[in-house]
Amino acid sequence: MAKSTFLQDFKAFAMKGNVIDMAIGVIIGGAFGKIVSSIVGDIIMPLIGLVLGGVNFTDLKWVLRHEHIEHGKEVAAVTLNYGNFIQVTIDFLIIAFSIFVFIKLFTNLMHKKEVPAAPPAPPAPSAEEVLLTQIRDLLQESADKNKQ
Numbered sequence: 001m002a003k004s005t006f007l008q009d010f011k012a013f014a015m016k017g018n019v020i021d022m023a024i025g026v027i028i029g030g031a032f033g034k035i036v037s038s039i040v041g042d043i044i045m046p047l048i049g050l051v052l053g054g055v056n057f058t059d060l061k062w063v064l065r066h067e068h069i070e071h072g073k074e075v076a077a078v079t080l081n082y083g084n085f086i087q088v089t090i091d092f093l094i095i096a097f098s099i100f101v102f103i104k105l106f107t108n109l110m111h112k113k114e115v116p117a118a119p120p121a122p123p124a125p126s127a128e129e130v131l132l133t134q135i136r137d138l139l140q141e142s143a144d145k146n147k148q
Helices: 002-014 017-051 082-110 127-147
Strands: 062-065 068-070 073-075 078-080
Touching: 002 017, 017 082
Parallel strands: none
Antiparallel strands: 062 078, 068 073
């Protein structure tokens, strides 16, 4: 019976709206990230490279040791690929900014500026309050007549 309770608990958890919404968000976010990465890599970065004199950031590297042959085998070069790091950092910043703008627009659309409703009218006085008010007014009139 412990298994069925565990499985039932898991099913209840997995079928909650928040979990499914989050999964959909992750999938759409991944696809959106690919689109933005393509825009950055295929459109924006070539333009930046052109402005900077034809620099391709992904090709920038610092060679620590050149490739060589050791014991009859070719040993690959050891490099620090700082250009790739620059490229990925720019990708991240543009993706983060794009997601920020998208979420900002989405929340503005979802939470349109609502005109505040007029405050509700005060409740009508009860019959007892009306009677007490009439008595007060009569006493006031009587007092005013006695002063004259």
